[in-house]
Amino acid sequence: MAKRIDVSGLSAFYGSHKAIDDISMTVEPCSVTAFIGPSGCGKSTFLRTLNRMHEVTPGGRVEGKVMLDDENLYASGIDPVAVRRTVGMVFQRPNPFPTMSIRDNVTAGLRLNGSYKKRELDEIVEKSLRGANLWNEVKDRLDRPGAGLSGGQQQRLCIARAIAVEPEVLLMDEPCSALDPISTLAVEDLIGELKQRFTIVIVTHNMQQAARVSDRTAFFNLSGIGEPGRLVEIDDTERIFSNPSVQATEDYISGRFG
Template identity: 80%
Template sequence: MGKRIDVKDLNVFYSDFKAVEGVTMTVEPRSVTAFIGPSGCGKSTFLRTLNRMHEVTPGGRVEGKVMLDDEDLYAASVDPVAVRRTVGMVFQRPNPFPTMSIRDNVIAGLRLNGVKNKKVLDQKVEESLVGANLWNEVKDRLSKPGAGLSGGQQQRLCIARAIAVEPQVLLMDEPCSALDPISTLAIEDLVTQLKEQFTIVIVTHNMQQAARVSDRTAFFNLEATGKPGNLIEMDDTQQIFNNPSKKATEDYISGRFG
């Protein structure tokens, strides 16, 4: 599991507004890639193009190519629903389904896609919760509502829910920004574990977090408000934080702006 993503000359639009311009990058399989950059630079928008969530927003569209191994995600014959089964996503705020128990939340993706076999589902519940480092905390209350967990547990529940459908890639849009430091640490440990199986892309505002968890880092920036965001540079995380090749990157990571 874990596929490579190749993006070529991607422009992202909201109706007529160009939000991100000319991104070309490669995301290595079974590694963690972090997107950093100031607010409004389009890193979350770009992330959402990688599983075609961007077009859920009215007016959202892209130009260019996103290849998952050798499949073009934006080819006319590709169903966006199928793309999202292959490329999962974890959001900024934990969003377990409030009508469902912990167990039902984990297997929501499987169930809603027609898996009915109870043995398969039970096994998947345990496997995914173990995979999300949540099993020991919730194994005695699987039938309780998912909304009753703490914020950090809810976010791990959402990760369990996302990995239960066995995606190739896991996109994380600032997954720790609503969490306290201890829960953040738990998620970061989890990300390091998950990269053995999945290709992980994580958007973060926290540069220490990018430095701690990622193998490669991409820095996004925008020239001015109202202008599209660009990919400034992308390199090994060590390289970006110790010896960036662009002035803008250095200014940003040393805290001179953003």
């Protein structure tokens, strides 16, 4: 189910501005890969190219290849809508559908894909909410609006919504940056459990978080204002945080940045 991501020679543009330049990397299935780097270095942009969300931004354009196992996501004839159904995404700010109940939020993606019997949906709702460690908190109020939950609960609801459709890859764009430490811990624990079943890529500004949750870490940087972001190095997390092979990575991690 979980798939390997193999990126080669990928550049992304906003109009004529090149945001990231020539990135190649491999993400192993059932692992957690963290992207770290200063603001504006293109980690979020790169993340969004992995499920073809970059191109919904006006002027957004991508060159290069993203292989999901042996399928190129950017081959002609590939429907971006279908890509997004297999590569799920969790955003920086929790964004449950405000007009939907908790139950409907979880099943929103399923209802796009086809028709299910109520019993099947109920099972998936419970399974997904348990998977997101939210079931015990909301099982008595599944018909209440999702927007009524706390920020951390909303984010876990969004994770439940993303895993309900059983994606092959789960992308997380700074999923904890709007959460308090307790909720952050809950989401981090969850990431550890989810990697049994999904390939996870997470963007984070919090280096301790990268060190805690990820197996591999990629460091992105940009050489100056207006320059495109580049991948500096990707390696096992332990190695990146103890003995990185590039000086810039060590400078960034130890706070001697710039």
